[in-house]
Amino acid sequence: MSSSLLSLGISRAAHLLRSGEISSRDLTQACLEQIESLDGSLHAFLTLTTEEAFFRANRADFFLQQMRKGITPETTSPLLGIPLAIKDVLALSGVRCTCGSRMLETYIPPFTAHAVDKLLADGMVVLGKTNTDEFAMGSTTENSAFGPTRNPWDVARVPGGSSGGSAAAVAAGMAFGALGTDTGGSVRQPAAFCGITGLKPTYGRVSRWGLVAYGSSLDSVGCMARSAEDAALIYASIAGHDPRDSTSHEIPVPGFTPYAENSLKGLRIGLPQEYFLPGMQAEVENAIRSALAVFEKLGAEIVPVSLPHTEYALPAYYLLAPAEASANLARYDGTRYGINRPAAGYIEQFMSSRAAGFGPEVKRRIMLGTYALSAGYYDAYYARAQKARGLIRRDFDQAFQQVDVIAAPVAPTTAYLLGERNKDPLSMYLGDIFTLPANLAGIPAIAFPAGFDSNRLPVGIQLMGHAFAENTLLGMAHAYQQVTLWHRQMPGAANIPEETKEHGL
Numbered sequence: 001m002s003s004s005l006l007s008l009g010i011s012r013a014a015h016l017l018r019s020g021e022i023s024s025r026d027l028t029q030a031c032l033e034q035i036e037s038l039d040g041s042l043h044a045f046l047t048l049t050t051e052e053a054f055f056r057a058n059r060a061d062f063f064l065q066q067m068r069k070g071i072t073p074e075t076t077s078p079l080l081g082i083p084l085a086i087k088d089v090l091a092l093s094g095v096r097c098t099c100g101s102r103m104l105e106t107y108i109p110p111f112t113a114h115a116v117d118k119l120l121a122d123g124m125v126v127l128g129k130t131n132t133d134e135f136a137m138g139s140t141t142e143n144s145a146f147g148p149t150r151n152p153w154d155v156a157r158v159p160g161g162s163s164g165g166s167a168a169a170v171a172a173g174m175a176f177g178a179l180g181t182d183t184g185g186s187v188r189q190p191a192a193f194c195g196i197t198g199l200k201p202t203y204g205r206v207s208r209w210g211l212v213a214y215g216s217s218l219d220s221v222g223c224m225a226r227s228a229e230d231a232a233l234i235y236a237s238i239a240g241h242d243p244r245d246s247t248s249h250e251i252p253v254p255g256f257t258p259y260a261e262n263s264l265k266g267l268r269i270g271l272p273q274e275y276f277l278p279g280m281q282a283e284v285e286n287a288i289r290s291a292l293a294v295f296e297k298l299g300a301e302i303v304p305v306s307l308p309h310t311e312y313a314l315p316a317y318y319l320l321a322p323a324e325a326s327a328n329l330a331r332y333d334g335t336r337y338g339i340n341r342p343a344a345g346y347i348e349q350f351m352s353s354r355a356a357g358f359g360p361e362v363k364r365r366i367m368l369g370t371y372a373l374s375a376g377y378y379d380a381y382y383a384r385a386q387k388a389r390g391l392i393r394r395d396f397d398q399a400f401q402q403v404d405v406i407a408a409p410v411a412p413t414t415a416y417l418l419g420e421r422n423k424d425p426l427s428m429y430l431g432d433i434f435t436l437p438a439n440l441a442g443i444p445a446i447a448f449p450a451g452f453d454s455n456r457l458p459v460g461i462q463l464m465g466h467a468f469a470e471n472t473l474l475g476m477a478h479a480y481q482q483v484t485l486w487h488r489q490m491p492g493a494a495n496i497p498e499e500t501k502e503h504g505l
């Protein structure tokens with residue numbers, strides 16, 4: 001029974017919780033047992049919140065019981081009683097928030113991030129905090145100060161990053177869904193590498209309050225789950241205005257409704273030639289082209305489009321994100337948060353605390369960013385990168401006059417072997433080439449499974465939309481998932497019996 005519970009999606013679990021066939025305690029127990037048996041090798045979690053999880057599960061079961069008696073409890077959200085995981089860059093009051101860094105190894109925030117708070121108010125059972133590249137800087141989780149997470153499809157490989165812990169947890173059935181963050185692809189790329197669905201909302205759609213800042217003009221909180229339908233439930237909970245984040249939008253969040261009969265008739269999908277590069281893995285390109293054929297069968301039309309400034313996304317991002325990071329990370333001065341290396345004066349303490357607290361990639365980004373912002377180089381680097389960002393944004397504006405969404409690969413390859421790229425930062429950065437543009441333009445994008453390569457590693461496809469088009473993206477991914485089974489596959493490592501993958505309980 002307990003392993004078959006793990007293959008349920010959020011919506012099906014919510015249905016069974018309401019009818020009383022299962023309890024939130026059962027679901028929570030099943031996830032914690034799965035964590036117990038797998039996380040020694042996968043290392044998706046940095047901190048477990050077992051006691052809190054059972055407290056919330058019992059409370060959810062009480063609310064569900066009230067509902068069955070006709071009493072309306074505090075929340076009736078479909079997330080009531082559903083076990084979820086949180087990337088360890090989002091604060092949960094009273095639980096340490098490490099950001100994958102020695103700097104914050106013992107830091108316990110006295111507040112809860114807005115997105116996490118919304119999920120708690122909707123009745124989520126919080127399982128724990130997931131592994132991440134240090135301060136979300138990376139693409140594999142190998143930059144975590146606490147050791148990498150492994151990919152449940154092949155433990156010799158990375159799960160992607162920086163939200164690799166969240167992706168591995170969801171893929172391996174250790175959680176029903178998770179929050180990640182996406183500054184340059186960190187929700188979508190690990191979703192693709194682990195064979196799950198990941199939504200990066202429009203910049204400003206989900207409050208960043210309580211998220212430890214990386215690149216403030218790029219950071220977005222995103223949803224990870226095993227289907228678009230489940231991601232939509234998490235999105236509905238966390239999206240919306242929050243006065244504590246000045247970039248948060250006041251535009252109301254419409255409810256998600258699938259396309260009627262899942263027909264995509266009349267929708268136009270743009271295919272940008274700039275996203276199909278020589279040298280990308282042929283199996284990735286083939287999977288994307290097959291997925292497009294499915295979309296055509298569902299009624300959508302494929303239209304070639306051009307995004308001519310795509311090649312500038314990588315250099316622009318790797319100037320702007322480190323520039324913003326160098327400013328954001330100035331607060332770790334050995335006095336206010338985390339590691340403190342007492343020394344003779346403030347400057348000495350600042351230097352020795354940062355030398356001890358930050359890992360090599362974070363130090364590299366601080367140096368790059370400080371350089372790009374320094375007098376004499378600002379115009380040559382930072383200001384030019386901002387101009388390139390403007391051109392990239394304009395490319396998208398123009399393309400969205402012709403099409404509803406843009407389809408592209410999530411990454412040029414499937415998951416890397418551990419150690420394959422982390423000695424060479426440039427080759428690591430190159431893997432982000434297809435995810436960075438959406439962050440620079442501030443637009444929403446979704447990644448979802450579209451096949452496997454010959455090593456049986458998941459391949460993801462990406463759809464990007466104009467600002468606030470999340471429901472179009474979710475609806476299209478959902479329609480695709482009604483006629484394909486890629487998203488229903490679970491890795492062998494998860495040990496979930498074959499027949500239950502297809503039939504629920």
Ligand code: GLN
Nearest residue numbers: 136137138183184185186
């Ligand atoms: N891989 C990119 C980077 O290292 C993106 C990370 C992210 O989205 N947090 O900056």
